[in-house]
Amino acid sequence: MTIADGSQVRLADVAEVTIGTTPSTPAFQVRRYVTSDVKISKQTLVPNEVRADRNVSSITDVGRNVQGTINTELSYGTFDDWLSMLLCADWSTDVLKNGITPKTRTLEFFYEQGATDTYVRYQGSRMNTLDLNLTARQTVTANWGIMGIRSPTPTTAIITGATYAPATTTPVFNAGLNVASLALTGVSNSPKMRSLTMRINNNIYQNDVVGSYEPYSHGFGRFEVTGTMTTYFENLDTYNAILNHSDIALAFQLADALGNTYDVEIPKLKLLDGGPPGVGNGQPVIMDVPYQAFFDSSSSASITITRNPA
Structure with a gap:
């Protein structure tokens, strides 16, 4: 027997036409990723029965679902399908805005184990959350929160007729060289940001029904875009925008060495809190400013992503 090596695990996925059903001859897309803890989550109950000998009488298996995260480094063209799934909308002339269309995919993890390999699949998988992080002198990370319906019995073979498109090779974005036009509109002097x-949160919830071992379906909660700006304190402009509860817009561009770009725009947000602290010797004064987006009638969305291939 061969112990599976983490550096040889392959992640691939394919769009589902019917939620929770893998296409019969799937055209999988191999994905780039860093780590993942997506798994089948098993729910058990211990009956509260009293025994004179004080032992547990039994343990009951009551249900299962799929959940976890996939941690990635952002690169152009690699996760456009996932962004579409996250924002519940289709790209239209290279523009993506948040919508209400459910999109699911089957995830497949391949584990190399010598003569007999293992394939673990997760059906009805949705993107519930995305945590995007831009930090000075670091790669741009994109960590995806997954919710799914089921995991079929693991197998030792590919699905008959399955194909696998290779992963993209575009450069990973970094926040030192690849971020341009990072600005707050509505603030006279846009602050310098350290991070x-x-x-992005779909607030997906699970619908359970009597007689079903797995989730019957998932539902959409409210679409929310939140975050935190860590800004240097250079003037009063950002602080006044917090105090005045001003309408602010946030926009930035990610551009890789090949000339591919994403333009991300939040047309309306509020700065929720923040102020200049007294931090002590040997360090700059910075403000941690939480924000939240809200609906913009001009764009009919809370967030817009525009892709521009080189």
């Missing part, structure tokens, strides 16, 4: 985080 920017963004969380």
Whole structure:
């Protein structure tokens, strides 16, 4: 027997036409990733029965679902399908805005184990969350939160007729060289930022029914875009925008060495809190400013992503 090596695990996925059903001859796309903890989550209950000998009488298996995260480094063209799934909308002339169309995929993890390999698949998988992190002198990370319906019995073979498109090879974005036009509109002097985080959350919930071992379906909660700007304190402009509860727009561009770009725009947001602290000797004064987006009638969305191939 061969112990599976983490450096040889392959992640691939394919779009589902019917939610929770893998296409009969799937055209898988191999994905780039860093780590993943997606798994089948097993729910058990211990009956509260009283025994004179004080032992547990039994343990009951009551249900299962799929959940976990996939941690990645962002690169152009690699996760456009996932962004579409996350924002519940299709790309239209290279523009993506948040919508209400459910999109699911089957995830497949391949484990190299010598003569007999293992394939573990997760059906009805949705992108519930994305945590995007831009930090000075670091790669741009994109960490995806997954919710799925089921995991079929693991197998030792590919699905008959399955194909696998190779992963992309575009450069990974980094926040030192690849971020341009990072600005707040509505603030007279846009602050310099040490880091920017963004969380996109579909607030997906699970619908359970009597007689079903797995989730019957998933539902959409409210679409939310939140995050935190870590800004240097150079003037009062950002602080006044916090105090005045001003309408602010956030925009930035990610551009790789090949000339491919993503333009990300949040047309309306509020700065929720923040102020200049007294930090002590030997360090700059910075403000951690949480923000939240809200609906913009001009774009009919809370967030817009535009892709521009080189």
